[in-house]
Amino acid sequence: SQTIHQWPATLVQPVGSPLSLECTVEGTSNPNLYWYRQAAGRGLQLLFYSVGIGQISSEVPQNLSASRPQDRQFILSSKKLLLSDSGFYLCAWSVGTDILATNEKLFFGSGTQLSVL
Amino acid sequence: KQEVTQIPAALSVPEGENLVLNCSFTDSAIYNLQWFRQDPGKGLTSLLLIQSSQREQTSGRLNASLDKSSGRSTLYIAASQPGDSATYLCAVLNNAGNMLTFGGGTRLMVKP
Numbered sequence: 001s002q003t004i005h006q007w008p009a010t011l012v013q014p015v016g017s018p019l020s021l022e023c024t025v026e027g028t029s030n031p032n033l034y035w036y037r038q039a040a041g042r043g044l045q046l047l048f049y050s051v052g053i054g055q056i057s058s059e060v061p062q063n064l065s066a067s068r069p070q071d072r073q074f075i076l077s078s079k080k081l082l083l084s085d086s087g088f089y090l091c092a093w094s095v096g097t098d099i100l101a102t103n104e105k106l107f108f109g110s111g112t113q114l115s116v117l
Numbered sequence: 118k119q120e121v122t123q124i125p126a127a128l129s130v131p132e133g134e135n136l137v138l139n140c141s142f143t144d145s146a147i148y149n150l151q152w153f154r155q156d157p158g159k160g161l162t163s164l165l166l167i168q169s170s171q172r173e174q175t176s177g178r179l180n181a182s183l184d185k186s187s188g189r190s191t192l193y194i195a196a197s198q199p200g201d202s203a204t205y206l207c208a209v210l211n212n213a214g215n216m217l218t219f220g221g222g223t224r225l226m227v228k229p
Contacts, residue, residue: 006160043121043218043219043222044161044208044217045219046216046217049216059216088158090160092161105163106161106163106208108160108161108162109160110159111158111159111160113158
């Protein structure tokens with residue numbers, strides 16, 4: 001069965017420090033991968049998605065970046081965190097030849113609660 | 118730009134009640150609509166997915182309906198239990214761009 005791992009579960013970082021959140025998927029090949037952010041009391045915002053190794057699409061311009069060095073690994077990074085980067089970050093995956101085919105479900109990791117102080 | 122709204126933002130009911138959560142979206146050109154459950158500090162779990170050509174989907178005590186033309190979906194929970202307490206989010210998949218747009222969620226508390 002497929003599983004998705006996301007770590008760390010919680011993270012407290014000072015403003016200006018770097019960030020690296022990692023997400024890996026097991027039990028499937030060539031998944032579509034996503035990074036979402038959920039600010040307190042708000043809906044999910046898509047940050048990045050990837051359809052393959054080295055292929056990253058950004059939905060929202062900001063000081064975050066994403067990389068996909070391996071088929072089932074997706075990394076969210078920042079060189080210098082801002083206060084506004086605080087939030088709950090979720091990695092997700094789906095299977096398909098295209099981003100979210102009409103009958104495809106999206107499967108989420110357990111999330112990382114990031115607090116920037 | 119697609120906008121998804123969920124009302125109410127929070128709901129508290131006694132155990133055993135049947136309840137309805139609402140979701141509305143502004144652009145009816147969607148492929149599908151999904152309902153998710155999120156427990157505090159956890160990821161999302163997909164509950165039901167309704168294709169744009171479908172009117173409803175059922176899973177156990179959950180029933181989700183879709184009225185694409187009016188831009189509305191409801192999630193019906195029968196005989197609610199304390200274990201149903203969570204935040205419920207709806208999300209629509211747009212025809213253009215194939216991206217999910219999420220609502221802000223409804224935080225449900227079922228009291229024993």
